Amino acid sequence: MTVFALVDGNSFYCSCERAFDPTLRNKPLVVLSNNDGCVIARTQEAKDRGVKMAEPWHIASKRPGAKDIIWMSSNYALYGDMSRRLYDVLAAHAPAVEPYSIDEMFLDLTGIPDPVALAHRVRAAARRIAKIPTCVGIGPTKTIAKLANKAAKSYRTDAGICDLSTEAARAATYAAMEIGDVWGLGPAAVAKLARLGVATVADFMRLPNDEVRELLTVTGARTHRELSGVSCIPFSQAPTTRKSLAVTRSFGRAVTRWPEMEQALAAYATRAAEKLRRHGLVAGGVQVFMRTNPFSKDPRYVSQATFGIETTADTLVLIKDVVRAGEHIWRDGYRYAKAGVVLLDLVHPAERPRDLFPSTDRESRARLMTALDTVNLRYGRRTLSPAAAGIGHASWSMRRQKLSPQYTTCIDEILSARA
DNA sequence: TCTGGGGTCCTAGGACCC
């Protein structure tokens, strides 16, 4: 039986700022996004004053009661550094750590005699050494650990730790938690479930898995299984290579002339190429997009172009290609609010993708398909062969699946089944 | 007036192939 913990830095960006400026303690504080547009972190004191996550600051700051809130521009170099400190503290206490985001890390506590005691030690050390207050959620799957973390945050009396390892603990908590609190179920899923009268996690668990799959596709079904205690999202310490990389910006002022857009795209392409080299990767494709402001009443226009590039392309060639693609999708007469450059299909230059589908005789291919079906079903995915599943037509993209990390984790299993 | 900047995965459907 697996045991996972999710450690989450409370109001992480704000806590980082407080670590370096103790006068900010006990004060309402928010950290804003680039251009100081939106609120991306809030202390409890700021939450108490009604500031919402991702709210435009020009709205939130005007509310009565928000006058004493201190705001800061974001400092990602600092937050990245603090994140590494937090990682070091966790790695010193737990057998395995998987960073999930800048402020969240999963621990694999399988086989640890007293996970809750360890969680207490981790929290104390994180506060003492990294100066970051944290909450810890514990459960047999990542989704349950995430939910436990949420619960630990909600019930502030609870010492910042919530353990949902046992069925009994889950039964009590699920009835009290809204379905929207579940990792993986967003607004669209919540709306669909509401139509079935599903409001709490307990309601959700009363639905059969097949029905969930029908309603929310394979991802929803996987979440459902995870909540029932079956671990479907594997723990992995090895950092995965990123698959894409983007440089996008909202313009401070609407762009209406091509030369301005051209300059912006050239700058984005340059930054993207820098990032690419910093990671030691090469790209197989590029996407260029531009759009008008979706919040405005102005005529709307959204367009993007995707094209392949030689992985050896240097920055100047990339800029030229990006600008040419941008010119292609540019239309006069619109007020552009945002544009970006995305590099796709990133790989390490030396890396050769493993060939899962060697051209073989009919019979061994059929055996491979059967093996894939088995594995896919176990991981809550739609089965590979549409014919085998009685589904009308093939919409299954082999390429996508090959690149999917979850698929990769099953490679050995598949290959051994094939043998 | 002012509404972030990144990411991942899944589904659908068209073009094309044998």
Added chain:
DNA sequence: TCTGGGGTCCTAGGACCC
């Protein structure tokens, strides 16, 4: 008149995450 079945590759778009 009948109009397959199994596949690849690509684009577009939705949904979700932090």
